[in-house]
Amino acid sequence: MSLQKISRIPASSLLSTVHDIRWLLRSVTPLAVPNRALVQSEYRRPGQPREDKPPWQKIKFDLSKGLEGVKxxxxxxxxxxxxxxxxxxxxxIIEHMLEQNRVIWEFRGPESLQNWTVSSDREIGGQSEIYLKLGRNNDTCFLYGTLCSAPPRDGETRYSGYCTMRSKQPLVSFDRKTHHDWSSFNTLHMRIRGDGRPWMVNIAAETYFSHQKDDIYSYFLYTRGGPYWQDVKIPFSKFFLTHRGRIQDDQHPLWLDKINTIGFTLGDKADGPFQLEIDFIGVCKDYAHTEDFAYEVYKRNPEV
Structure with a gap:
């Protein structure tokens, strides 16, 4: 029994056929599979355009500044x-063990303001304004501005009206991240003078996973108003976990040995001017406070 003759395809025709198939797959693939940049994109604030600039184009090369930075x-x-x-x-070690109070931030000169940054909804098209300067005697921090809750007209943002002040991430040599270790203390101690508005104190701790980078522990700060100073003490056990402004159901105590930043946020929807003066921010050890965590912690799959 004889086999049928197999027609041989020329090499040039085979290569052209493979090229046509590859071109067809490239044209069809974007329709079936979304772009990698769209899938793994970072969180973008409403009202802000997408930033398509590669990271290496943001680096500014300067030899003289590089040598100064190395020194x-x-x-x-x-x-x-x-x-x-x-x-x-x-x-x-003896002083560290017997320490009862510690001043973390105090404002005694212009260089002390370099450790802080301010922001408002103006970054997303809002109308709120916030400014930071030294007090009258150059020994306090004076935070002031105007709050406006009108949302920007971008067709995307629904809520607006906030002003915030936040400390910068502490760094050591070669811009390595370090953390504040407050594990020996249990209370946040501040000396402030406000105008009667309620603020929110936000503490950001180090996290292990990337999806937890927006986790912040918050608690309320009520100012009395008037010309008198007030000493505020907030136990760390009172701070509750939030994620992008939303209180989480699953609560955990604050990790006091890996504190990154602390901040103050105003967003009480009362349009108008505001001011807040801060003398110092510190931590202390209150032996009368024995609470570990003020909120109920749910156990998953509890033992029966």
Missing amino acids: KHFKLLRQEFADRLVGPEGKP
Whole structure:
């Protein structure tokens, strides 16, 4: 029994056929599979355009500034090693163990304001304004501005009207992240003077997963108003977990050994001017407060 003759395809025709198939797949693939950038895009604030600029185009190369930065960071590295030899956070071990109060931020000059940043809904097209400067005697922080809850006319943003002040992420040599260790304390202590508006105190701790980067622990700060100062003490057990402004059902205590930043947010929907003056922000150890966590913690799959 004879086999049928198999027609041979020329090599040039085979290559052209493969090229046509590849071109067809490239034209069809975007319709079936979404773009990688759209799938893994970061969170974008409403009212802000998408930023398509690659990260390497944001870097500014300057040789002189680079050499100055190397000298600066090697000095910081030397100081970091010297502090490690002395004790925790550059203090003797006995002083660290017996410490009852610690001032974290105090405002005694223009350089103290460089550790803070302010923002408002003007970044997304709103009309609120916030400014930061030193007080009358250059020994306090004076936060003032105007709050406006009118949303921007972009067809996307529904709510607006906030002003916030936040500390910067602490860094060590070569821009490595470090954290505030408040595990020896249980209370936040501040000396403030406000105008009667309620504020929100926000504490951001280090997280392990990328989807938790917007997790913040918050609590309320009520100012009395008037010319008198008030000492405010808020136990860390009172802070509750929020994610992008929404209170979470699953609550956890605050990790006091990995504190990144602290901030103050105003958004009470009362349009008009505001002001808040801060003398210092610190932590203390209150032996009368024995509460671990003020909110109910649900157990998943509890033991029967």
